Amino acid sequence: MRAVLWLLLTASVLANVFVSTFADWSGGLQIAGSVSTGAVLLGSAAGLWLTRDRSAA
Numbered sequence: 001m002r003a004v005l006w007l008l009l010t011a012s013v014l015a016n017v018f019v020s021t022f023a024d025w026s027g028g029l030q031i032a033g034s035v036s037t038g039a040v041l042l043g044s045a046a047g048l049w050l051t052r053d054r055s056a057a
Contacts, residue, residue, distance in 0.1 A: 001051065002048065005044045005047045005048045005051070006044075008040055008043075008044040009041060009044040009045060009048065011040075012037045012038075012040040012041040012044060013041060015033075015037045015040075016034060016037040016038065016041065019033035020034065
């Protein structure tokens with residue numbers, strides 16, 4: 001499960017960089033792309049945080 005969350009986190013960062021810099025999108029399409037990749041990024045980060053090993057402190 002954590003491997004999938006790490007994969008989603010990495011993919012969302014790369015997709016967000018692509019949308020922000022390389023994609024020739026304008027206006028609403030760029031906003032929609034950034035919002036969707038940001039939602040995946042935040043969701044996977046929250047999932048990783050919730051599934052962390054709490055005994056290693």
